[in-house]
Amino acid sequence: MEEMLNGFLFAWLVTLSLATIAVAQDDQSGFISIDCGIPAGSNYTDRITGLSYTSDVGYVSGGVSNSISLIYQSNSPERLFLTVTSFPLGTKNCYTLTPAQGIFGKYLIRASFLYGDYDGTGQLPNFDLYIGENYWDTVTISNASIPIRKEIIYTPSTDYITVCLVKTDTTTPFISALELRPLNITIYPTLSKSLELYARLNFGTLTNQYIRYNYDAYDRIWMPFLWDTKAIINTTQDVLENTYRVPSAIMSTAVTPDPLTATNESVSFYWTANNITERYYIYMHFAEVVEVPVTQIREFNIYINDNLFYGPMSPNYLSTTTVYTVSPGYGVERYDIVINKTAISTLPPLLNAVEIYREI
Structure with a gap:
């Protein structure tokens, strides 16, 4: 089932409690x-x-x-x-x-x-x-x-x-x-000097808490997105950071299609622009959180508005991979993100976290 991100977002209305997780950064x-x-x-x-x-x-x-x-x-x-x-x-x-x-x-x-x-x-x-x-x-x-x-x-x-x-x-x-x-000067590459946060979402969390410093080294605030139509998978082990330094507390959980309710084996969501001139960048963070048997494979393609954006990819076990747009999307009212399993994949896709920015 496709999930709409609008309505959850934004002027960043902060009504949630702050996660009090063990110190990770100082x-x-x-x-x-x-x-x-x-x-x-x-x-x-x-x-x-x-x-x-x-x-x-x-x-x-x-x-x-x-x-x-x-x-x-x-x-x-x-x-x-x-x-x-x-x-x-x-x-x-x-x-x-x-x-x-x-x-x-x-x-x-x-x-x-x-x-x-x-x-x-x-x-x-x-x-x-x-x-x-x-x-x-x-x-x-x-x-x-x-x-x-x-x-x-x-x-x-x-x-x-x-x-x-x-x-x-x-x-x-x-x-x-x-x-x-x-x-880090190398992350969030953009054609613009300014990117305004539209959404920064933690998928697969079981709590109504947001996570920031001292878990996130950059003090980004990760908002929980409780996705009722998706199954949650997670690990108790640490997930290695990449240059984006998304904390293990975020990357150790993910959503995947619920086999009991899913009508298809994809993860999809969308948001709508206030006007078609707005330019958006998206950053998706993936990590495999279950040990996939050698007889199985999790592989998927990522589409933006029906155009193949990235893939095929298989997320690394307990290690973060970030996939992002290098130039902004614009000129449309609605942005549909669909993550589909490939023909050879035996497991459905997953998604751990996403960030969306609007160019100023």
């Missing part, structure tokens, strides 16, 4: 972790992720520090959402980040927002987000208690990066947290 070199609104000179280590956060004083000027209202504080999923910096003055207010790698780096940048009626007005904000001089996205708060995250992979043209909040109506822009993570 290297925050190059990380910039800003908790907006905490006092100047203060810092702390988050007890769940182990990430070290600092005040935004010195990264931006003109902001006003506030705490979200008490009724929302008790329900806040993470400490970084308890305070905000708001910008009642000026049309455009910018944070300046100076990562160690400068112009030679590629970075994951994430901006987080929880309104929490910090100003006591109950007036839900709406404003634009820019990176450098380029429009990134619009932040539309539709629920005071639900956090929103916006994420981008960015290759700068200068040694510093500006993230700007731009006032577009009578409401006041604000921000809860701003995070930068250095990436």
Whole structure:
């Protein structure tokens, strides 16, 4: 059965609990972790992720520090959402980040927002987000208690990066947290300097928890996708990372057609574009999680909108393989991904995780 990814996605509405899995990474070199609104000179280590956060004083000027209202504080999923910096003055207010790698780096940048009626007005904000001089996205708060995250992979043209909040109506822009993570320069190849996250999904998970640092070395946030029509296969052994460094906690589970309910032996899903000019990149992560007997084979082809994209492939046992588009897909309203078993395959296809990005 084909699964629709829209509806699950996105402005990145974060209502799930954070996975508390054993420490796997402890290297925050190059990380910039800003908790907006905490006092100047203060810092702390988050007890769940182990990430070290600092005040935004010195990264931006003109902001006003506030705490979200008490009724929302008790329900806040993470400490970084308890305070905000708001910008009642000026049309455009910018944070300046100076990562160690400068112009030679590629970075994951994430901006987080929880309104929490910090100003006591109950007036839900709406404003634009820019990176450098380029429009990134619009932040539309539709629920005071639900956090929103916006994420981008960015290759700068200068040694510093500006993230700007731009006032577009009578409401006041604000921000809860701003995070930068250095990436391996060779991953997420693209024709563009900016890729906005559309989806990053963990298939085969049995929990309603998302996984991030300190399991993921790049602090990507992996959202669970509970696929009712698929069977789950998994392993208790570690799955080796490739250059994309998708953590074993993600790659040790996968979905495959359920022999009891499947009408065909494929894994398929789709999403729809807001308009046909949008350009998408997709990254699919595969690993065999069961030891396939020598008498059997798992082999499949991957199709995008009925065109053979990759294959045939047989995923490696306990080792990650990433398959991705080198140029963007565009010009259509709907993107159908179908993973079909080949004629010689005795086992159905599997899929462990997927990432979809939209070119800015």
